[in-house]
Amino acid sequence: LEPxxxxxVIINCACSADGKLATFERRQTKISxxxxxxxVQNLRASVxxxxxxxxxxxxxxxHLTVKSEYLGRARNAGNPTRVVVDSRLRIPRxxxxxxxxxxxxxxxxxxxxxxxGNAEILACGRRGKVDLRRLMNELSKRGIxxxxxxxxxxxxxxxxxxxxxxxxxxxxxxxxxxGKDAPTVADGAGAxxxxxxxxxxxxxxRKMEGGILLEYLVLI
Ligand SMILES: NC(=O)c1ccc[n+]([C@@H]2O[C@H](COP(=O)([O-])OP(=O)(O)OC[C@H]3O[C@@H](n4cnc5c(N)ncnc54)[C@H](OP(=O)(O)O)[C@@H]3O)[C@@H](O)[C@H]2O)c1
Numbered sequence: 001l002e003p004x005x006x007x008x009v010i011i012n013c014a015c016s017a018d019g020k021l022a023t024f025e026r027r028q029t030k031i032s033x034x035x036x037x038x039x040v041q042n043l044r045a046s047v048x049x050x051x052x053x054x055x056x057x058x059x060x061x062x063h064l065t066v067k068s069e070y071l072g073r074a075r076n077a078g079n080p081t082r083v084v085v086d087s088r089l090r091i092p093r094x095x096x097x098x099x100x101x102x103x104x105x106x107x108x109x110x111x112x113x114x115x116x117g118n119a120e121i122l123a124c125g126r127r128g129k130v131d132l133r134r135l136m137n138e139l140s141k142r143g144i145x146x147x148x149x150x151x152x153x154x155x156x157x158x159x160x161x162x163x164x165x166x167x168x169x170x171x172x173x174x175x176x177x178x179g180k181d182a183p184t185v186a187d188g189a190g191a192x193x194x195x196x197x198x199x200x201x202x203x204x205x206r207k208m209e210g211g212i213l214l215e216y217l218v219l220i
Pocket of ligand 1: 013021023028056086087132151
């Protein structure tokens with residue numbers, strides 16, 4: 001068996017007081033405060049890769065880059081690599097993560113070798129989905145030591161469920177979004193009982209402008 005090497009994985013997201021990541025129409029909406037956005041920029045600047053699911057790219061079309069004032073002044077301090085988890089290569093050619101402003105890897109289970117501009121297509125499928133364990137191993141081989149997972153709910157659940165995350169940081173904004181169809185911090189199939197749940201240890205809380213930051217270690 002190949003030794004399992006993986007980068008340190010930090011999950012970060014922002015949710016409403018009722019745990020929603022977006023509206024019931026799955027539209028992105030302002031949950032974070034300015035202070036929290038500064039925190040996220042600094043967090044992004046401290047990692048080697050930022051990873052999201054294809055659901056997030058299709059819903060929000062994020063850039064996933066770091067504003068220049070947050071990029072370290074150290075030598076070669078550039079943007080982290082952007083990674084999209086996209087089993088069936090649904091990513092639109094015009095997606096902002098394909099804008100060439102930073103390196104992008106599209107991890108897929110698809111066998112099609114459709115080129116995506118400058119993006120690297122990384123085949124690491126298992127039963128039609130991206131095998132996250134394999135993906136982490138591949139990123140590690142590329143020198144990536146710290147990964148920030150920015151959502152969405154389905155991908156966050158997979159990382160937690162598969163024991164692939166080290167930390168979970170949640171900014172809980174002072175608002176209620178409601179809606180039974182709104183995405184939550186962890187969607188996917190879910191646990192059958194507390195016994196099956198992913199266990200956390202709360203290591204820090206910080207009251208911030210517009211909400212509270214919860215920082216957990218993910219226990220194995
Ligand atoms: N507030 C926040 O911090 C925040 C952050 C990010 C996103 N969001 C919101 O979250 C929503 C999107 O979340 P989402 O749950 O729909 O999508 P998502 O988690 O971004 O992406 C899920 C998709 O990733 C693909 N995937 C491939 N392999 C996977 C694996 N092993 N495990 C899990 N997923 C895998 C699957 O599609 P394929 O099978 O086609 O590959 C799956 O449907 C949007 O409404 C967005 O606005 C909010």
